[in-house]
Each structure stands twice: as C-alpha cells, then as structure tokens.
Amino acid sequence: MAFDPASLKFDAAGLIPAIAQDTGGAVLMMAWMNADAVARTLETGRVTYWSRSRQAFWVKGESSGHVQRLIEMRVDCDRDCLLLVVEQEGPACHTNRRSCFYTAIREGEEVEIMAPVAG
Amino acid sequence: MAFDPASLKFDAAGLIPAIAQDTGGAVLMMAWMNADAVARTLETGRVTYWSRSRQAFWVKGESSGHVQRLIEMRVDCDRDCLLLVVEQEGPACHTNRRSCFYTAIREGEEVEIMAPVAG
Numbered sequence: 415m416a417f418d419p420a421s422l423k424f425d426a427a428g429l430i431p432a433i434a435q436d437t438g439g440a441v442l443m444m445a446w447m448n449a450d451a452v453a454r455t456l457e458t459g460r461v462t463y464w465s466r467s468r469q470a471f472w473v474k475g476e477s478s479g480h481v482q483r484l485i486e487m488r489v490d491c492d493r494d495c496l497l498l499v500v501e502q503e504g505p506a507c508h509t510n511r512r513s514c515f516y517t518a519i520r521e522g523e524e525v526e527i528m529a530p531v532a533g
Numbered sequence: 534m535a536f537d538p539a540s541l542k543f544d545a546a547g548l549i550p551a552i553a554q555d556t557g558g559a560v561l562m563m564a565w566m567n568a569d570a571v572a573r574t575l576e577t578g579r580v581t582y583w584s585r586s587r588q589a590f591w592v593k594g595e596s597s598g599h600v601q602r603l604i605e606m607r608v609d610c611d612r613d614c615l616l617l618v619v620e621q622e623g624p625a626c627h628t629n630r631r632s633c634f635y636t637a638i639r640e641g642e643e644v645e646i647m648a649p650v651a652g
Contacts, residue, residue, distance in 0.1 A: 431550055433560060439559075440558075441552060441616050444550060456641075487637070489634070489643070490563065490633040490634050490636075491626050491627065497560050517607060518606070519606045
C-alpha cells in the first residue's frame with residue numbers, strides 16, 4: 415500500500431511525535447512533525463521536524479551540522495507515532511550530548527549518565 | 534538532585550510522552566503518562582501509563598500479562614519526554630507483535646516488517 419502522510423493521526427495542532435533512534439539502537443530524541451515535514455523527510459532523506467516554538471520547519475542539523483540521515487521511517491499500530499531510524503552526525507542534543515535522554519532517575523535522584531561531546 | 538515528577542513539563546492535558554525501549558535496544562511503543570503515572574511507575578517498577586481513551590491508569594500488561602518491568606527511567610533535556618528502559622514480557626503491541634512499530638515505509642510503500650508472535 416502506498417504511504418500517504420495524510421493517513422497518519424495528527425493531534426489538534428496537526429502534529430505527530432517522531433522518535434529518532436540511531437542505527438546502533440540508542441534513542442536520541444523526540445520531536446514533532448506535521449504532514450509536510452513527514453513528506454519532506456521522506457523526499458530528502460534529511461530528517462525535518464516542525465518546530466513548535468518557531469512554528470517553522472526544522473531541518474535537523476541545518477545550522478549545527480548535526481544532521482540526521484533517514485535510514486527508515488516506521489509507523490506505529492495506531493498511526494499516531496513515528497520511529498525514525500537515522501544516521502546521526504555528531505551529537506543529537508543541543509547540549510552537545512549524543513542523546514537528549516542523558517538524565518536517569520536512580521533511587522529517586524537525577525543522575526547525569528552522559529557527558530557532552532568534547533570540542 | 535531528588536527527582537520530582539511535578540518538575541516535568543506536561544502538555545495542556547497534563548500528559549508527557551513516554552517511549553518504552555527494551556533492554557536489547559528495540560523501541561517497543563510510545564504512550565502517555567501524567568505525574569501520578571510517573572510516580573506509580575517509579576514506586577512499583579511496573580510501567581503504568583495514562584490511557585487517554587479510558588481516562589484511567591493503564592498498568593501495562595495487567596490484563597494481557599505482557600507487563601513492562603522498569604529498568605530505568607530517563608528524562609530528556611527539555612523535560613518534556615521520558616524514555617523507559619524496560620524488560621518486556623511477551624509482545625508489547627496489542628496486535629501481538631513485539632513492537633508497535635512494525636510498519637516501515639520503503640520506497641513509498643508500507644511494508645510489514647514484523648509478524649505477530651505465534652500462540
């Protein structure tokens with residue numbers, strides 16, 4: 415069946431959550447896409463989110479160089495969440511860490527489990 | 534720093550997206566939690582979501598037996614998304630597949646990449 419981005423279930427703001435996972439299995443980040451961002455990501459192979467704060471397309475890495483090349487897009491059973499398997503150039507997080515999920519909860523305490531990439 | 538679920542950033546409905554990943558690295562599903570579900574999950578070690586359709590706590594696997602044991606909860610840099618590292622009993626998806634993300638988009642077509650678990 416041909417994939418149509420309009421067939422996804424978007425929220426009231428027209429957005430769907432997209433989880434980026436690198437080819438090694440690490441979950442890097444979660445951000446949002448609208449139907450056009452989904453289509454652009456598939457067309458260009460460059461992961462393109464919708465920035466809710468800027469209300470604009472956000473081509474990941476466009477300014478930082480930390481691009482995400484799409485290896486595969488997957489849709490969940492409810493069609494209301496996307497999984498993006500990506501090749502991540504450099505850190506995915508704006509804090510310069512590989513992943514945005516660098517804070518673990520251990521025995522009730524917040525513990526930093528990942529340091530920023532040097533340089 | 535002690536972790537307080539109330540310190541997370543919830544959406545207008547009081548919810549935060551939570552991604553479940555098994556210890557082998559597979560992303561299993563994405564669902565939602567409110568502050569109480571976060572606290573219950575940490576207290577019990579049994580992943581507990583908030584069902585938006587039923588407007589009730591959803592102890593994953595309570596009826597199916599396909600429970601998720603929490604290994605570690607992680608918070609992202611913006612504190613508006615959770616990553617749950619879990620031990621998944623059986624399939625995570627209600628379609629009896631290991632993961633909800635069993636549909637890939639390949640060359641514009643939807644392709645099923647994962648079969649339901651037998652039995």
